[in-house]
Amino acid sequence: MSGPRxxxxxxxxTPEALADLRLGDIVYLDGLxxxxxxxxxxxxxxxxANIPMDLPGESAAxxxxxxxxxxxxxxxxxxxxxxxxxxxxxxKWIGEWMAKSGAKxxxxxxxxxxxxxxxxxxxxxxxxxxxxxxxxxxLLGRGVKGVRDVHWHKELGLAQAMxxxxxxxxxxxxxESDLAGNSLFERENDKISANLDKVYEGTxxxxxxxxxxTDDRSDELIG
Numbered sequence: 001m002s003g004p005r006x007x008x009x010x011x012x013x014t015p016e017a018l019a020d021l022r023l024g025d026i027v028y029l030d031g032l033x034x035x036x037x038x039x040x041x042x043x044x045x046x047x048x049a050n051i052p053m054d055l056p057g058e059s060a061a062x063x064x065x066x067x068x069x070x071x072x073x074x075x076x077x078x079x080x081x082x083x084x085x086x087x088x089x090x091x092k093w094i095g096e097w098m099a100k101s102g103a104k105x106x107x108x109x110x111x112x113x114x115x116x117x118x119x120x121x122x123x124x125x126x127x128x129x130x131x132x133x134x135x136x137x138x139l140l141g142r143g144v145k146g147v148r149d150v151h152w153h154k155e156l157g158l159a160q161a162m163x164x165x166x167x168x169x170x171x172x173x174x175x176e177s178d179l180a181g182n183s184l185f186e187r188e189n190d191k192i193s194a195n196l197d198k199v200y201e202g203t204x205x206x207x208x209x210x211x212x213x214t215d216d217r218s219d220e221l222i223g
Contacts, residue, residue, distance in 0.1 A: 004174075011061035011167065013104055018127060021175050023184040027129055028171035032059040032148060032164055033107070035067065037085065039160025041093035043152060045100065052151040053164065056102030064090065064108030066159040068137065069147070077147040081137030082165070084109035087128070095120035105129055107173060117181040129173035130185075143170025 004024050009017060011031030021027070034053060036044075043049045053059070064087045069079035087094075087108030094112070097103065098120060106112075106121070107129045121127065131140070146166040153161035176184045 025175040027173045028169045029167045033061045033167050035063050035163040039156040060104040062103045081141045083137030084131040086110045098124040111176045111185050114183045117177045122181040128177040130176040
């Protein structure tokens, strides 16, 4: 049985390259990646500040993360880990951001909802790439060959600023959504949920009744 495909993908991907991606593919990125989360979204979308990059010309890859980095007095940068943050928190801005920025790759942790994919990603021809579990920040940092620039750090602080990272074979990331709006997490969770009765077959109901516990299998939450 063959494992998942490994794909090298540009951060300014062609429509054909995006269409070729399948759920579960392992992706490594080459090119410029910018970080943008609530601070950038609020400044660009709500305050209507001019985006300080040529998007999507320079990059179509938006990473939801805060680099473990600093700006030195001489203007140079020290960057170590790049740890993703949970993307669901940015749902209210993501559709407008993709329409404004032309982003085709949204990268983060935990995925977004199937409704977000259908409502926002599909119309904008975008996909979601998820990080591989926890503790991969240092691994992903190895794929950052340099910092091109940091925008809005005085206004937003280092964590919320727009960091522009030079990536080379940066990954691994997993294709969580495709151009049709399908979700890897949703597909696999459905498979798990369908087998829960078999997993619990023959077991005794819970005897402890602490807050939040249940012995009703229909109350199980997978996610």
